[in-house]
Amino acid sequence: MLHKAKKTYHHGDLRAGLLSSARMLLEEQGISALGLRAITRHAGVSSAAATPHFGNLMGLLSALATVGYEELAVALEPVLEEGAHAAGLVYVRFAILNPGLFTLMFRSDVIDRNEPALAAARARTSGMLTRLIDSLGGQQPQRTQAGTRAALWGKVHGLAVLAIDGFLDVLLSSQGEGLSLEDLLEDALR
Amino acid sequence: MLHKAKKTYHHGDLRAGLLSSARMLLEEQGISALGLRAITRHAGVSSAAATPHFGNLMGLLSALATVGYEELAVALEPVLEEGAHAAGLVYVRFAILNPGLFTLMFRSDVIDRNEPALAAARARTSGMLTRLIDSLGGQQPQRTQAGTRAALWGKVHGLAVLAIDGFLDVLLSSQGEGLSLEDLLEDALR
DNA sequence: AGCGTAAACTTATCAGTGATAAGATTCTTT
DNA sequence: AAAGAATCTTATCACTGATAAGTTTACGCT
Known part of the structure; x- marks a missing residue:
């Protein structure tokens, strides 16, 4: 229209x-x-x-979430070689630029995770992430592989969620002025 | 009834x-x-x-979320002295034991964050967390204070969210058998 | 003690939601 | 060109949260 x-x-x-x-x-x-x-x-x-x-409505929203996973994969692909730091930044930036879409992608009460297209897109994206994390090899020698994956994925995903909810801005304003959100993410993802 | x-x-x-x-x-x-x-x-x-x-319904759910923040504070209080590792474990355990309640606490479309009792309980709980993180002092020398807070909070919160969504179980089953969820969390929170 | 007001609770109703059956319109295939 | 299938509209249904009006109970005040 x-x-x-x-x-x-x-x-x-x-x-x-x-x-x-x-x-x-x-x-x-x-x-x-x-x-x-x-x-x-x-x-x-x-x-x-x-x-x-x-x-139905859930089918529509599932298709929209599928678009989200596909766009996230497209954004992640060019930086996969650069390692976890760069990929983490891209992940969080995607969430900040598309807060509604990112939130929808994890709202399993509203979307249908068994929808074939959605499941495929999700598998593709999360496969990229686990392959990336595993490529880090022995950088975390005192952890199991699953522990390393969980720690990295958790930190990145948690930062994304907290950023969307406005918690990072609270941290920033409590800090001295000269820190941007981008600086904070760079810092936290180190 | x-x-x-x-x-x-x-x-x-x-x-x-x-x-x-x-x-x-x-x-x-x-x-x-x-x-x-x-x-x-x-x-x-x-x-x-x-x-x-x-x-209205939002008022009821806000009151329920308030209970959640209060219970989380009660669970966190006795381990605050033991440092971030212990507190992180308690945080994630609370989320796993009360997945619905924990999810509700961060669903700002369903609860009213300006509700006075909820805002107070939230401030009290998050104040405990920031004080805890700050008490770590110079353990992360190459980061700003806000960066340290964000990194820790993000990791713990991200692990909680991923655990509720079942992603950690996926990581576990892809690993060799001899790893429990508790072990994985211990590992990832190190 | 008991009266009167206020609070708690029920009933009835309203506008708005997603789903769906039935009908109208247009594309496509042969 | 005709038949059939897909797209889209209209009309309706059961259900939701909110709310006004009425009923029951608790409680403070004299």
């Missing part, structure tokens, strides 16, 4: 249009704004128009 | 009863089961009985 002026009965690519509308609503008004009626109204179609494409 | 057989018009302590019912539903069926009608039905009262005590 925003871009196309032609009002044909068929939308052309309503599937993509609905995902785009949902994403806009998600980032601008939060997950609670992701109602079926709000999304379809924003896309300029009736509230039942999503059914043939996604089945 | 479960404990009391006497059916007086007034419940006695419906506020506590509703919180208890909500908590049971939360841990047994997840956050999506926390409807106003489900909670009041479980407590044996009408669906409007919560209004005088909590105003």
Whole structure:
């Protein structure tokens, strides 16, 4: 409805249009704004128009989360060779730039983790991360491999979640002024 | 309804009863089961009985999250002297033992962070954590204070979230058998 | 003691939600 | 060009949280 002026009965690519509308609503008004009626109204179609494409609301949101995992994989790929520090920064930056989408990706009450496309995208992304971590080899000699994975993944993911929730800003403001959020992340991910 | 057989018009302590019912539903069926009608039905009262005590559903859930922050503070207090490793373990154990409650505590779309009691409990708990981290002093010499806080808090919180989501079990099963979840946490928190 | 007010609780109702069956429109395939 | 299938709309359903009005009980005040 925003871009196309032609009002044909068929939308052309309503599937993509609905995902785009949902994403806009998600980032601008939060997950609670992701109602079926709000999304379809924003896309300029009736509230039942999503059914043939996604089945139900959970199907739509699962498809949106799939987009999130795919974009995260695309962002991570070029820095995988540079090691955990660079990849961690990219991970947290993705979360900060797409807070709603990142949050949705881990909200298993709203998305269906068994959805095949979502499961595939997730497996691909998390496979990249575990391969990256394992490539560090013996840098953490007193830990098991699983312990190293958990520690790194936990720190990065925790920083992302805390950043979205605004906790890192609290830490920054309690500190002296001359520290940016980017500096803090660089520092914490060392 | 479960404990009391006497059916007086007034419940006695419906506020506590509703919180208890909500908590049971939360841990047994997840956050999506926390409807106003489900909670009041479980407590044996009408669906409007919560209004005088909590105003609305968000008020009820905020009060429940407040209980969570208070219990976490109580669990953390005795190990604060033992340092970050012990406190981190307690933090993650609390999350694993109360996955629904812990998740609720960080779901700002469902609870009201400006609720005075909740804000107070949160400030008290996070104050304990920052004081603990700061007491570590110069153990991380090449970091700023805010960076040290973020790194530790992030790792612990990330491990908690990943544990609840089942990611740590995945790491465990990919490892050789002889590693328990507790071992993994010990390892990762080192 | 008992009266009156306020609080707790119930009932009834309202607007809004996601799902779905049935009907209208357009694309596609033969 | 006709038939069939897919897309989209309309109308409706069961359900949700909120709320106004009515009923019951507790409790402070004289």
